[in-house]
Amino acid sequence: MIALRELTTIKDLEQLEKIERNVWDMPPLPIHQTLTAVKNGGIIIGAFDKKEIIGFSYGFAGFKDSQTYLCSHMLGIEEEYRSKKIGEQLKRQQQEIAIRKGYSEIHWTYDPLETRNAYLNLTKLKGICSVYMENAYGEMKDGLNKGLPSDRFEVHWHISSGHVREAETVNYKNAVPLNEVNINNGLPSCTVFHEEQLTEDIYGFEVPKDFQHIKSENQEIAMEWRMLTRKIFQDLFRAGYAAVHLIPGKYTATYIFVKENTLNLGGHK
Structure with missing residues (x-):
């Protein structure tokens, strides 16, 4: 049984260091920074198997364009505990605490070609994406990100909205459909791109289901996917569409885009 609780003390926060090293292979965040964040509107939640911490989420207060929101910066889970819906549990607990603290939105970023994250963020949690960030974090050298531009979708999770x-x-x-995909030796490549005026109510765009596998097998194909999706996603966002859903298949997954102004993003009545 996995238990979740908010982390607020120095002793609590010291427990994050092992997970940060294991998940991202990088030095942990300074405790003086995370402690200051939680004392000023931030939310850190730990996931525990008995007394052992096995995952956490970390968010701090954000402010942009006269709007306050929770910036959800990190979510990490030990490898043997992944694919057990713990990430979803952490996000839903984060949602509850954020609403209690007075937030109406939570923002975070993810690689749009990482479909496991997309499925959680869009299909399960019902966040939306209409902001594309090219090479958002510059060159990243950790195991998950090295070798490609660190492009990101910015998720806006309207936590109290009718949409959610x-x-x-x-x-x-x-x-x-905006594209067609060919599978060669288990590796998807985009063979046909349907040029559109982007006037339909709803579009679908296929991406590889396991992008890390493509990166390990063929870096050139991985780069082709990065640059192709960068263009089409930016075109869709400029035309007023938002990514709202992901449908997984065997080798690919399909993003669903609808007009953002058709979504009920106001408060739930």
């Missing part, structure tokens, strides 16, 4: 809290009503089978 109400049942889904969009029929994703009506999505107009």
